Amino acid sequence: MSTTKNQIFTLMTGTSLAQLLPILAMPLLSRIYSPEDFGRYAFYLSISAIISAVSCARYEHAIFLPKEKRHAINVVYCCLFILTIISLSSFLIVVLLQLTVPQIFNKFSLDKVVYFIPITVFLTGLNQVLINWLNRNNEYRKISKVRVLQSVSVIGSSIAGGYLSAGPQGLIAGNIVGLIFSCFLMARFSLSKDEEILLGSYSKNRVIVTAKRYKNFPKFDLLATFFNISSHQLPHTLLNIFFGPKVAGGYYMAQKVFGLPINLISGSIQEVLRQKLSYTFAIKGDSRSLFLTTLKWLAIGAAVPTLLIYLFAIDIFVLVFGSEWQSAGVFVQVLLPAFYFRFICFPLSYMFYIAEKQRVNLFGQGVFFSTIILSFIIGKNFDVIYTLYLVMTFNALFYLSYLFLSYKFTSKN
Numbered sequence: 482m483s484t485t486k487n488q489i490f491t492l493m494t495g496t497s498l499a500q501l502l503p504i505l506a507m508p509l510l511s512r513i514y515s516p517e518d519f520g521r522y523a524f525y526l527s528i529s530a531i532i533s534a535v536s537c538a539r540y541e542h543a544i545f546l547p548k549e550k551r552h553a554i555n556v557v558y559c560c561l562f563i564l565t566i567i568s569l570s571s572f573l574i575v576v577l578l579q580l581t582v583p584q585i586f587n588k589f590s591l592d593k594v595v596y597f598i599p600i601t602v603f604l605t606g607l608n609q610v611l612i613n614w615l616n617r618n619n620e621y622r623k624i625s626k627v628r629v630l631q632s633v634s635v636i637g638s639s640i641a642g643g644y645l646s647a648g649p650q651g652l653i654a655g656n657i658v659g660l661i662f663s664c665f666l667m668a669r670f671s672l673s674k675d676e677e678i679l680l681g682s683y684s685k686n687r688v689i690v691t692a693k694r695y696k697n698f699p700k701f702d703l704l705a706t707f708f709n710i711s712s713h714q715l716p717h718t719l720l721n722i723f724f725g726p727k728v729a730g731g732y733y734m735a736q737k738v739f740g741l742p743i744n745l746i747s748g749s750i751q752e753v754l755r756q757k758l759s760y761t762f763a764i765k766g767d768s769r770s771l772f773l774t775t776l777k778w779l780a781i782g783a784a785v786p787t788l789l790i791y792l793f794a795i796d797i798f799v800l801v802f803g804s805e806w807q808s809a810g811v812f813v814q815v816l817l818p819a820f821y822f823r824f825i826c827f828p829l830s831y832m833f834y835i836a837e838k839q840r841v842n843l844f845g846q847g848v849f850f851s852t853i854i855l856s857f858i859i860g861k862n863f864d865v866i867y868t869l870y871l872v873m874t875f876n877a878l879f880y881l882s883y884l885f886l887s888y889k890f891t892s893k894n
Contacts (some may be wrong), residue, residue, distance in 0.1 A: 485665075495628050503636060508801050511802040525597055527662070527717035528598050529602055531711050531715075538699055540556060575596060600657065635659035638655035639655030705843040731812055744827070747823070828880075831887075845879070
């Protein structure tokens with residue numbers, strides 16, 4: 482048990498540090514790059530993230546399942562084949578859109594960033610496959626090391642890119658350099674230990690058999706993942722299209738500075754809580770008491786920080802990031818109720834998995850995705866603040882409904 486705890490601690494420490502470093506670098510980057518640059522960068526990142534999430538058809542999560550490495554490597558080959566197809570397809574789609582509807586990208590100079598999306602999709606997918614391979618082999622220290630070094634390389638490359646060339650290309654180059662560096666290190670670590678298996682076990686027939694063996698991953702998880710990732714990434718894309726890169730840059734900064742730490746803290750709480758909820762649910766058939774106690778402490782604990790952020794968000798952004806980032810502070814104030822309920826909901830919503838309610842989750846994620854689209858269909862006729870109020874309201878209602886359902890799922894009766 483102590484070994485497991487040490488492994489979890491090692492992985493969480495590296496992951497937390499890797500996510501914290503870019504936030505600490507933001508005061509400098511926000512003075513090198515303009516809100517418009519970050520807006521176009523957010524457009525590139527959001528599209529890349531949506532495609533990357535499904536670029537291996539979720540087979541990357543099957544890498545852990547085979548008992549022997551010589552069988553697991555077939556899952557890796559399956560992932561790489563699908564990843565290559567998806568990446569090439571995304572390139573062809575970008576070219577086709579540029580030829581048929583160039584006005585969509587040209588209006589806000591997004592044509593300068595879309596061609597970076599396919600290579601980012603490929604590198605991100607490859608990165609996840611290699612991480613899962615190292616994870617399978619219990620190489621947690623190496624994963625943590627790679628994540629921190631990747632974060633440092635992204636920051637360093639972004640700073641250098643900002644001084645060498647104007648525009649979002651510097652940020653994009655930093656992200657791609659970080660991905661290449663990460664993939665190189667993990668490939669090197671993997672080959673140093675499993676070179677014979679990784680390079681000498683390919684069989685087309687075995688890969689096809691493996692794809693059929695684990696077909697439930699794309700069958701049941703692909704659509705839910707697409708809805709989930711799209712619901713969080715789509716606003717970056719739609720804000721660029723309907724309100725321009727400057728507005729999208731402010732939204733990106735608001736999410737980066739406040740949304741990311743919330744996800745990090747609530748994710749850490751879930752790591753601890755899900756074992757306790759799972760245990761009480763399995764042994765007693767009821768996790769309601771633990772659920773309500775945790776809910777109370779999360780709600781109370783987040784209340785004062787939320788109030789302080791609401792009062793001082795604009796001042797914080799102006800002071801730390803510069804006067805042109807005032808809009809990001811306004812966006813934080815608008816989105817704060819959604820941040821608050823997300824912080825409370827995320828650790829407790831693991832009850833969906835404990836109670837095996839994946840179908841309900843799929844439906845819920847589909848509804849959530851639809852509300853984001855609806856917010857922009859209505860809001861584009863007004864202004865960005867009205868639109869974000871709609872986004873915030875639908876987000877808050879979604880998290881409240883998930884809290885209610887999670888509570889209902891705490892009892893087998």
